[in-house]
Amino acid sequence: xxxxxxxxxxxxxxxxxxxxxxxxxxxxxxxxxxxxxxxxxxxxxxxxxxxxxxxxxxxxxxxxxxxxxxxxxxxxxxxxxxxxxxxxxxxxxxxxxxxxxxxxxxxxxxxxxxxxxxxxxxxxxxxxxxxxxxxxxxxxxxxxxxxxxxxxxxxxxxxxxxxxxxxxxxxxxxxxxxxxxxxxxxxxxxxxxxxxxxxxxxxxxxxxxxxxxxxxxxxxxx
Amino acid sequence: xxxxxxxxxxxxxxxxxxxxxxxxxxxxxxxxxxxxxxxxxxxxxxxxxxxxxxxxxxxxxxxxxxxxxxxxxxxxxxxxxxxxxxxxxxxxxxxxxxxxxxxxxxxxxxxxxxxxxxxxxxxxxxxxxxxxxxxxxxxxxxxxxxxxxxxxxxxxxxxxxxxxxxxxxxxxxxxxxxxxxxxxxxxxxxxxxxxxxxxxxxxxxxxxxxxxxxxxxxxxxxxxxxxxxxxxxxxxxxxxxxxxxxxxxxxxxxxxxxxxxxxxxxxxxxxxxxxxxxxxxxxxxxxxxxxxxxxxxxxxxxxxxxxxxxxxxxxxxxxxxxxxxxxxxxxxxxxxxxxxxxxxxxxxxxxxxxxxxxxxxxxxxxxxxxxxxxxxxxxxxxxxxxxxxxxxxxxxxxxxxxxxxxxxxxxxxxxxxxxxxxxxxxxxxxxxxxxxxxxxxxxxxxxxxxxxxxxxxxxxxxxxxxxxxxxxxxxxxxxxxxxxxxxxxxxxxxxxxxxxxxxxxxxxxxxxxxxxxxxxxxxxxxxxxxxxxxxxxxxxxxxxxxxxxxxxxxxxxxxxxxxxxxxxxxxxxxxxxxxxxxxxxxxxxxxxxxxxxxxxxxxxxxxxxxxxxxxxxxxxxxxxxxxxxxxxxxxxxxxxxxxxxxxxxxxxxxxxxxxxxxxxxxxxxxxxxxxxxxxxxxxxxxxxxxxxxxxxxxxxxxxxxxxxxxxxxxxxxxxxxxxxxxxxxxxxxxxxxxx
Numbered sequence: 021x022x023x024x025x026x027x028x029x030x031x032x033x034x035x036x037x038x039x040x041x042x043x044x045x046x047x048x049x050x051x052x053x054x055x056x057x058x059x060x061x062x063x064x065x066x067x068x069x070x071x072x073x074x075x076x077x078x079x080x081x082x083x084x085x086x087x088x089x090x091x092x093x094x095x096x097x098x099x100x101x102x103x104x105x106x107x108x109x110x111x112x113x114x115x116x117x118x119x120x121x122x123x124x125x126x127x128x129x130x131x132x133x134x135x136x137x138x139x140x141x142x143x144x145x146x147x148x149x150x151x152x153x154x155x156x157x158x159x160x161x162x163x164x165x166x167x168x169x170x171x172x173x174x175x176x177x178x179x180x181x182x183x184x185x186x187x188x189x190x191x192x193x194x195x196x197x198x199x200x201x202x203x204x205x206x207x208x209x210x211x212x213x214x215x216x217x218x219x220x221x222x223x224x225x226x227x228x229x230x231x232x233x234x235x236x237x238x239x240x241x242x
Numbered sequence: 243x244x245x246x247x248x249x250x251x252x253x254x255x256x257x258x259x260x261x262x263x264x265x266x267x268x269x270x271x272x273x274x275x276x277x278x279x280x281x282x283x284x285x286x287x288x289x290x291x292x293x294x295x296x297x298x299x300x301x302x303x304x305x306x307x308x309x310x311x312x313x314x315x316x317x318x319x320x321x322x323x324x325x326x327x328x329x330x331x332x333x334x335x336x337x338x339x340x341x342x343x344x345x346x347x348x349x350x351x352x353x354x355x356x357x358x359x360x361x362x363x364x365x366x367x368x369x370x371x372x373x374x375x376x377x378x379x380x381x382x383x384x385x386x387x388x389x390x391x392x393x394x395x396x397x398x399x400x401x402x403x404x405x406x407x408x409x410x411x412x413x414x415x416x417x418x419x420x421x422x423x424x425x426x427x428x429x430x431x432x433x434x435x436x437x438x439x440x441x442x443x444x445x446x447x448x449x450x451x452x453x454x455x456x457x458x459x460x461x462x463x464x465x466x467x468x469x470x471x472x473x474x475x476x477x478x479x480x481x482x483x484x485x486x487x488x489x490x491x492x493x494x495x496x497x498x499x500x501x502x503x504x505x506x507x508x509x510x511x512x513x514x515x516x517x518x519x520x521x522x523x524x525x526x527x528x529x530x531x532x533x534x535x536x537x538x539x540x541x542x543x544x545x546x547x548x549x550x551x552x553x554x555x556x557x558x559x560x561x562x563x564x565x566x567x568x569x570x571x572x573x574x575x576x577x578x579x580x581x582x583x584x585x586x587x588x589x590x591x592x593x594x595x596x597x598x599x600x601x602x603x604x605x606x607x608x609x610x611x612x613x614x615x616x617x618x619x620x621x622x623x624x625x626x627x628x629x630x631x632x633x634x635x636x637x638x639x640x641x642x643x644x645x646x647x648x649x650x651x652x653x654x655x656x657x658x659x660x661x662x663x664x665x666x667x668x669x670x671x672x673x674x675x676x677x678x679x680x681x682x683x684x685x686x687x688x689x690x691x692x693x694x695x696x697x698x699x700x701x702x703x704x705x706x707x708x709x710x711x712x713x714x715x716x717x718x719x720x721x722x723x724x725x726x727x728x729x730x731x732x733x734x735x736x737x738x739x740x741x742x743x744x745x746x747x748x749x750x751x752x753x754x755x756x757x758x759x760x761x762x763x764x765x766x767x768x769x770x771x772x773x774x775x776x777x778x779x780x781x782x783x784x785x786x787x788x789x790x791x792x793x794x795x796x797x798x799x800x801x802x803x804x805x806x807x808x809x810x811x812x813x814x815x816x817x818x819x820x821x822x823x824x825x826x827x828x829x830x831x832x833x834x835x836x837x838x839x840x841x842x843x844x845x846x847x848x849x850x851x852x853x854x855x856x857x858x859x860x861x862x863x864x865x866x867x868x869x870x871x872x873x874x875x876x877x878x879x880x881x882x883x884x885x886x887x888x889x890x891x892x893x894x895x896x897x898x899x900x901x902x903x904x905x906x907x908x909x910x911x912x913x914x915x916x917x918x919x920x921x922x923x924x925x926x927x928x929x930x931x932x933x934x935x936x937x938x939x940x941x942x943x944x945x946x947x948x949x950x951x952x953x954x955x956x957x958x959x960x961x962x963x964x965x966x967x968x969x970x971x972x973x974x975x976x977x978x979x980x981x
Contacts, residue, residue, distance in 0.1 A: 029488070029491070029492050029495075029579060029580060030402070030488045030491055030492070032402070032403070032404025032491060032669060033404070033669060035670065035671075036669065036670060036671040039671055040671075070402075070404065071401070071402040071404075071487070071488060071491070073488060074402060074486065074487065074488025074489075075402070075488075076488065129394070129664050130394075130397050130398070130401055130664045130665075130666070131663055131664070132401075132662075132663055132664070132665060132666045132667055132668060133663050159668050161401070161666045161668060161669065163401075216668070218671065219668045219669075219671050224672070224674060224685055224801070225671065
């Protein structure tokens with residue numbers, strides 16, 4: 021049940037993520053700074069949200085080239101669970117751990133609101149505590165969450181059941197293709213998602229819908 | 243191009259620095275010689291309205307600024323108020339009006355950046371932000387452009403920095419056609435024993451420059467902000483700074499990390515007038531001189547002159563006095579965050595402000611006098627004439643349901659969702675009430691139950707009609723919004739936006755409003771702990787409506803009991819807490835008269851501060867005892883709009899009755915002050931009786947005005963409106979206007 025949170029300058033939901041992992045996992049995650057070349061032995065690595073390097077150049081592009089991301093890629097190759105949320109999703113895409121791209125929202129505006137997510141695949145180590153087809157609530161807060169991939173990639177993602185979360189009930193906030201909100205890699209151990217489950221895990225947040233992701237990711241590792 | 247330090251000082255040059263002939267004479271008397279060009283720039287920066295408060299100081303001194311919880315009042319970067327358990331809330335509101343009109347995105351962004359810096363300079367981690375925005379008429383050709391740019395700028399900076407925006411205001415009025423208002427509020431949390439101040443201590447200590455590099459952006463910004471606009475305003479664009487929220491976020495983390503090491507003796511952010519203002523303030527407050535060597539200042543442009551460096555308003559910069567033995571440790575922290583760190587000077591014991599550049603002494607001025615001897619004016623003022631209560635009896639009849647639908651979907655009362663969904667309202671995971679209610683509420687991290695409530699308020703048309711009553715009302719409404727969540731109001735910050743104070747009628751507005759604010763703050767134990775004055779909000783001689791924005795902070799002991807505006811259940815009784823058995827009487831200056839009858843005449847509703855205090859206490863107690871299922875203050879649009887907002891927020895309908903048969907308009911749409919709507923379970927007859935009796939014992943009218951239930955809102959004497967229709971009207975105006 022050990023987890024690590026990657027820290028990069030400009031990330032700003034790191035504290036939210038650390039709080040969620042601590043409250044659900046029972047102990048705080050270790051933190052790993054961007055210039056570190058090694059990540060301790062953990063069962064879950066999380067890259068939280070924010071604006072790493074100010075989103076300058078392209079969201080996640082600079083962060084993806086920092087030394088710590090080589091270490092993340094090595095861990096991912098060894099099967100360690102990696103979860104990129106929001107800017108973290110953009111970073112793992114830029115690092116080549118997940119296919120596609122996250123473009124500017126179709127509205128061209130930042131959007132922070134609650135959306136509905138359909139659990140499209142409940143057979144991953146992140147979603148096993150949900151039912152397939154279950155619709156959950158989740159906040160989003162991003163400027164560049166419009167998922168895009170070429171037709172071939174999209175067909176493969178769909179065919180292999182790698183789309184794990186879809187915006188449901190007409191709540192797609194960013195124009196992403198096939199309402200994609202979260203995907204996994206071919207081995208199923210790297211998850212990228214735009215919504216923020218870490219902001220819906222306790223009564224004070226007005227709901228607990230996000231907990232099951234962390235319970236699954238941490239619980240399975242235990 | 244390099245600007246030489248030996249430019250001759252001519253009358254035209256003096257005037258272009260915003261200095262009046264008598265002010266220049268004061269400089270000559272003070273230093274006994276002609277100032278150098280750089281010195282002239284320094285004086286102009288220190289003595290402009292924005293930095294010196296020369297027109298308002300005399301009146302600001304009359305405001306109550308102390309209280310048992312106040313740890314730091316006005317005069318530092320932000321106010322500090324004790325919230326118990328060894329913690330304090332640090333907050334301030336500040337305007338960025340002029341830059342935002344010239345360049346809306348960057349103007350608003352750097353406004354947010356500046357206020358966040360004010361808060362974390364004091365050692366507090368920012369936990370909440372609000373923005374009070376005022377724009378011209380919706381059909382004015384510049385309005386959409388300004389709204390789009392300002393909202394994107396506020397979001398662009400705050401979202402990236404990582405602070406939740408939990409409240410604010412957006413208002414439209416033709417008086418802002420040529421001057422929009424951007425008032426940014428920020429609050430942070432700090433330990434009471436780790437508050438950092440700007441007062442330098444110790445001679446011969448290093449003065450350290452931290453953060454971003456200095457460029458030519460914003461040179462003369464503070465002077466620009468102290469002048470009126472004319473048709474050549476576009477030429478002022480280069481005086482607007484460019485924000486970099488990424489650097490600011492790094493600066494926050496680096497500063498908080500450094501503060502933990504005990505290395506920081508004094509710290510001051512570089513805001514208006516940059517290096518000049520920050521260095522002079524640190525020295526003057528500590529009774530020390532400061533010597534700066536500009537050759538060591540990190541710059542991002544070549545061949546910058548001393549004048550430009552001293553007046554640059556490049557963002558994301560800090561000046562500190564550091565403990566010399568911690569220099570290496572401090573530098574390592576800043577390098578880790580990729581920030582500049584340079585020793586640019588030292589403290590001295592000669593009370594001089596000396597600036598060296600390329601081997602030349604370009605300035606040598608008495609440091610105390612630069613700040614303290616700034617001109618202070620007792621400007622002539624005339625009291626705003628009071629108007630008599632108009633006779634509205636000849637107005638055409640409007641069906642109340644039609645009136646409500648029109649008001650709830652009007653530019654000023656429609657939902658601001660289009661705006662606040664562009665702000666991150668959830669980051670940090672502590673937001674308990676997001677925008678759209680009476681106040682934003684944020685949990686105090688590390689505590690099970692404690693939370694802070696924030697609200698920003700002013701009703702400029704009331705202030706224009708009667709500055710004194712309007713000033714009182716701004717404070718009272720803010721206080722009321724905090725009470726409506728169950729919070730105990732602690733203290734406030736004021737952001738006074740007015741026209742040209744050299745005109746006696748404008749000065750009269752400022753004086754009247756400050757007197758009203760002071761009276762209300764004293765009566766409600768709601769001290770002003772920080773603030774900002776923005777004058778000269780005029781274009782071609784036309785002033786904005788007087789807009790003294792009040793940002794208030796309240797403390798909630800147990801957030802599980804806090805009240806929200808949404809109806810909680812069907813079948814709850816709706817109670818009105820008010821002063822008058824007629825429930826509502828005052829239509830003059832109401833939104834109803836303005837928007838439906840084009841009448842802007844008459845006096846605003848008066849605020850009975852004694853009633854206000856009793857009503858607020860009663861409501862807070864009822865919420866605290868867990869007897870209230872929902873609560874909303876009654877403000878713009880009166881009872882009808884308040885009920886509609888409660889219905890829209892919940893999807894639950896309501897039916898409302900009248901106290902006596904007759905004209906329902908003043909009851910439904912009057913804007914009498916000191917009123918709240920509460921809901922309580924109807925079935926609990928004893929509870930209801932208790933609440934009404936308790937109100938009566940406190941001299942309040944607590945009237946049962948209706949019940950919740952169904953999916954329709956039934957106002958007296960008209961057709962029922964579905965809540966769905968109300969919601970559609972409420973939500974549609976803003977997106978239809980902007981998209």
